[in-house]
Amino acid sequence: MTARAFPEIAALDIGEFWFPDDEPWAGELGVVVAYAIRRREGVLLFDTGFGFGNPELEARYRQTGRRVADVLGEAGIRLAEVDLVANCHLHVDHAGQNASLPGIPIHVQRAELARARAGGYTILEWIDGPGVEYLEADGDHELVPGIRVVSTPGHSPGHQSLVVDQRDGPVVLTGQAAYGLDEWRGTPGREGATSAADRAAYGASLARLRAIDPSRVLFAHDRRPWSR
Secondary structure, three states: OOOOOOOOOEEEEEEEEEOOOOOOOOOEEEEEEEEEOOOOOOOOOOOOOOOOOOOHHHHHHHEEEOOHHHHHOOOOOOOOEEEEEOOOOOOOOHHHOOOOOOOEEEEEEEEHHHHHHHOOOOHHEEEEEEEOOEEEEOOOOOEOOOOOEEEEOOOOOEEEEEEEOOOOOEEEOOOOOOOOHHHOOOOOOOOOOOOOOOOOHHHHHOOOOOOOHOOEEOOOOOOOOEEH
């Protein structure tokens, strides 16, 4: 009998930005972390970071985006190996390079894509374009064997997180369902509950992720992981 092969999870340091004066943590540096999950069949990319060429956004956040192909290459992964994409949600810092990945199925919640396409929510030309293929879902589901989507609305109407089976137990990729390590631990620091679009849903989603009893937790806006 052969040992089960578990996916490898690689953190991708895909961008940085500065909090503007009218937001919490004004003047502080923020980070954006995507993840590559390497399976036997290919690579699942969780989030695509900022897009490029929007002066209004650049003036406000002074962001530095990094191209998906470059950060994958630093992790020893070729862009051609990516066969699936999932976004935790479709804000510009998480889905900004979706349009540069034609022909690769992008998994989203139906409510999130509907909100994005309604306008006033994201930069549409960054998330949509020729050859961009979205696969919409409603709620929890298995994405591929050993990797499942957990619906975690609150920060956005169709936010979703990933749970990846590993030898030492499930690993949760929160996306922005928890802002970072401090919020997950319940210690002072950056948190997303106060500014959530739906605070009740945000709290319920965070509770759902904690109930999974993960061995590790990874965040989209904090390079520091949590482990039990």
